[in-house]
Amino acid sequence: MKLWGGRFTKEENELVNQFNASITFDRRFYRQDIQGSIAHVTMLAKQGILTGQEMEQIKNGLEGILADVENGRLEIDPSAEDIHSFVEAELIQRIGDVGKKLHTGRSRNDQVALDMKLYIRDEIGELDSLVKALLEALLKIMEENLETYMPGFTHLQKAQPVTLAHHIGAYFEMFLRDRSRLKDIRKRMNTCPLGAGALAGTTYPLDREYTASLLGFDCAARNSMDCVSDRDYLIELCSAMATVMMHLSRFSEEIILWNSNEYQFVELDDAYSTGSSIMPQKKNPDIAELVRGKTGRVYGALTSILTTMKGLPLAYNKDMQEDKEMVFDAIDTTKGCLALFTGMVSTMKFNKEAMRKSAMNGFTNATDAADYLVNHGVPFRDAHGIVGRLVLYCLDKGISLEDMTLEEYRAISPVFEEDIYDAISLETCVKKRTTLGAPGPSVMRETVKVYHSLLEA
């Protein structure tokens, strides 16, 4: 049944119907559609626009539809135009003419704006829980690895030693920011469009604030033209999800490197790896690669919705129906990636010995050797030059700084004493770094406490 048959004389064209319909994808918010309708009729009855009895009949009908969809007794008709038409038609079929009063003082424009907001609000909650679960997994790894040494990189060249806790902590910060972005979006979007009608409000004495409070909104949206055509929150959500995916993708890239034979820093659990059909020795990091790959899809959703919205005059335009599939896909993708990634990192084994060995070579302690000279009165620029010569000397002999004898050191600079060995040991290099935000285990231990309280808040 069409909601708008009255004005039309020609038979419908099946291709047009298919092109126009959204039921195949907006069926996923049947629950939110019914929830919104129940709040709407509750308000209509409070305002005397419906009788209490009419409201009860409609409400019972809607609750019956909801229960039957959930328990599988009612199938959402794929030939309906959209979820709104489907629910209304089903209601009228179940309770008769009184069902035709449901749409009083409402348009599908404010209805779809509401449904999408209710749906997105729930999804933001789920995304947030998934990010939180990942943060918990990362925090556990950090706690267990406050003194697991590894090289820190810049330009993918070994730079200075850090700890695994410190490295993972960098991602912890990124995902914390992701959570706060989700929270901001939810706060900003939480205004209720219902009662805006098609675009210009209605002539019925609706109590929009009441409907808004029934549905858990902070208030009713102030401008009826804006709120039926506002999709900003979807753009913000796509942007936030694109950022989550960017973080997951960077992390995946590192895990792929770390899992390679060249690094051997980690070993992925068998459950999160796959084999090759031809090369028996292979154990591939497909999950990390897929997370990295799917990032592009989520970026696509952001670009797509920005482009869809850019030329639209006020207020509602059918173009906006295109907001759904891409946003839904981006949400499904991001949620799936978060869940799998959390499973992957929490089952991954860290090869502490390989990390340590890697931190020991590659002159990650060269800066500390220069700092040693500075502490003995050598200006930093000269110290930098002296250590440069030490490195050249070592490269030539195929040794590292700690393998040099004191005589060799003193041949290059007489400032060096026996305590140089302690000053450039891996442990010292890391432990001395105790300024706020640095990898020193003493300061990291405090940071971990802060992270715990942030997660509990």
Ligand code: ARG
């Ligand atoms: N399926 C539509 C959408 O997703 C619902 C709103 C339809 N409104 C209208 N005036 N045709 O945007």
